[in-house]
Amino acid sequence: MSRSLRHRYRRFFGRRIADEIDAELRFHVDMRVEELIERGMGPEEAKRAVIARLGDVESARRECTVIDQRQQRREARHDMFDSFLHDLRLAGRSLARQKGWTAVVVATLGLGIGANSSLFSIVNAVLLRPLPYPDSHRIISVSEAYDGRDGFVVAAPVLAAWRTEATSFDALAAYSSSSTIMQGRGDPEIVRGQQVTAGYFAVMGQMPVRGRPFNADEEKPGAPRVIILSDQLWRRMYGADSTVLGATINLDGNPTTVVGIMPPSFTSTGRAQYWIPLRTPASTGGATFYYSALGRLRHDRTIESARTELATIQQRVNAARATEARTATPVVMTLHERRYGDTRPALLLLLSAVGVLLLIACANVSNLILVRAARREGEFAVRIALGASRGRLMRYLLAESVILTTLGAVLALLLARLTLGSAVRLSPQVIARAEGIGIDSTVIVFTAAVAIATGLVFALIPALAVGRTSVNSVLAHSGGRSTSGGRQHNARRALVVAQLATALTLVTGAGLLAKSFATVMSIDPGVDVNRVLLGTVQLSYTRYGSGKATPFFEQFVERVRAIPGVEAAALSDALPLGGARMSTVFTLADGTKSPRFDVSAVGEEYFQALAIPRVSGRLFLESDAAGAPPVAVINQALAGALFPNDAAVGKQLPIGGENEPPVTVVGVVRDARQRGIESDPPLVLYRPVRQDGAGAYMHLVVRTSVNPQTVQRAIRETMLALDPTQPPPQFMTPQQVIAESVAPRRFNFVLLGILATVAALLAAIGLYGVMSYAVAERTREFGIRAALGADRARVLQHVMKEGVWLTVIALAMGGAGSYAAVQLLRNMLFQVSVHDPWIFAAGGLVLGTVALIACLVPALRATRVDPVTALRG
């Protein structure tokens, strides 16, 4: 007999531990006594002698008891484990026999849990995880609010007062953004960094891992230039060469000494790659400088007390400030709040949405489980008759639930892993920049917890249902009613209708957004996008600021034109399709103000490069240079606005005001969407770059006869040949510019699209569940019909009737709901009516089809019922 069997036997039929030990010891004593009696001692004397010799009986008994109890407990645990493994194996086999059903359940769970896992990963990285600095909750961002509105910065005099007088902070530092041109082993590049006061590193809690931080002297104007590099910059640009520390590098023409390198794990606000001391100017000449500020809260102070102290100091300084600033108040919050506070409401809303999605998924799955339980009623009845206790059955159902939820959780993690990458890429910048969004241990733990919770719910529902089944009632009408039919079934039907209606609303909304997105993408941008290359050039301000860039750029453009494959090349001070540009108004002859229009400085070949046709007059020539009469070209919209009844060519416009000669309009061109693809073309006035002058930051527009990517290299080399110390241009295609400008629209559309898809799938599964249940309940009936020779098609029709009916109700309710709900999307649509009939129709069609397919499967099963098995019950 195996050991475990024997022990189980003993536990059921054997004596308790204490009795056993007593019996054993008593036997020993009796035998010893007999032995002594045989040797001639009297019984009493023998007994005393034996007990004396036995020594401490009590402690022996206790020791044995302890050992035996320990053994018993261990065996009980093994037994439970063994029987659970057994249950798992049975459940696994049973589930494997119904692969379709299992697949649907696992898919539902995977979708529901997966959506939660994905979103939780984002929420975890953005909201829950502390910033990657020591004691990051003590890093406080301070700023001033004017009229209750946060300005995000602090005025210099207030900041100075705070730094000298406030005691709530261990350190209070100011910082400001900075950019420069650096050249390491490769080409020169633009690098972004920060100007910081010496206390910055103390505030962040991270010192350079090599070298040292700044000291207070280095903030003074005139002090020798120093710089601290980030680890990434040091590796990328200088190949992690340790001799860079202490060396002097060229920072846009200024020799600067490298005094420190930050640790690899350090990422600062604004993704800065280097830090230089912030020099507050000695005299500001009346202008006020504003800075961002961060402080490290003292360990014994709270944010509230800090705010009060800062307010007191600020009030005193405010007295000497301009009127608007007199009522300024301090804004004090943690850095984490500053960075991610805005996203909290949206993320929490999304989290509740996917939570609801999970509940719906759970409802569907429990439905499906009940369907299955209904079909196995006979099996359970037999088990109960054979003596299985309710507890035993519940443990078996628990095993099934464990397998289902484990598979579901694994699928969920896979789905989350697949989709998180794209989700982050499409997200608004703030989220996309958060560190560590991915499947890490926290997300896995969360997924496991959700899976366990849902698993418990599933195990309970059918177990309770089974529990209420009495053997007699089941055997009496086998295949008939099971768990309190009518009312529960109606509740399930109502839930399915609700799911379908909600899904329809979401699908309609997603359809509207999709159409808007498609409309936007199909807009003619007014420029031929396929053969156009856009570039951005940022030269060093020290070398090329104040008009010194013009001769450089003139040469540059000439050389670019000479590159084979280039048809036209020109400068522009603003990016076409890009967005912001300078705008102005001027006073008309009759004293009224002109409409506001954009002003742009462009090269002669600009219109040719972008294929903007000339409507009248002429375009710019090389002769329109500095010293020549000032000219301008305007677009049709501006011409129509300024000269509705007249030709615009030849007219003079005093755009420079009183002190400048007016410009003469020499030509009119067609409108182009300069400000971004969705806005109407603005009113634009173009000036020749040769007259206006080029700044250090300009854009290059190039039309090519070949694939635009192929000339990029030649352009880069041209520029490096002209001046090897300047960073070559950054290129992008018009498609990229457009894509960036429509990114928010695309994000909304994709998000709603995903929600709609998941909701539709879940609703379909819910409908499938209800239909399956109805079919399962009436198996006997279908068997009879089939036996009586019922036509299969009529059985199908009969079953589908219920499904179709539910679908129609759902579509009607959903349609009505959509009609109202889409008002929410009004501001997000583009040239699409909120009640676009095509989209509504398409949504109804899609959902209707999905629903009908969901009904069809169980209906087909009904037609295939074998009358013999069905009637046997």
Next chain:
Amino acid sequence: MRDSTLDFQKGTLDLMVLKTLTWGPAHGYGIARWIEQCTDDALRIEEGSLYPALHRLEERGYVVSEWGVTKQNREAKYYRLTTAGKKQLRAAHDQWKRFTAALTKVMESAPGPA
């Protein structure tokens, strides 16, 4: 006596019990008597520690127990050696042999260089 000699005794007790059981299943009293007889009464086991030792050996899987009936029709708990127990007996015996050999070397050593 709460010192290392107790552990020493526990170890040798286990060894003797295991060895005794190689002659067949026995109850606690039988084991004690056998050892006494074998050593001509020179070795008397501490009877208070015999039963805890037997239960511990069972917990570790070296022996299994079964209630049976003696020739005098008394109920007694018999212990039997398991395969694991046989292995353990061999190992413990080897260890003991090595130990006594070393001890012998020390005790019979001649005075040598310090």
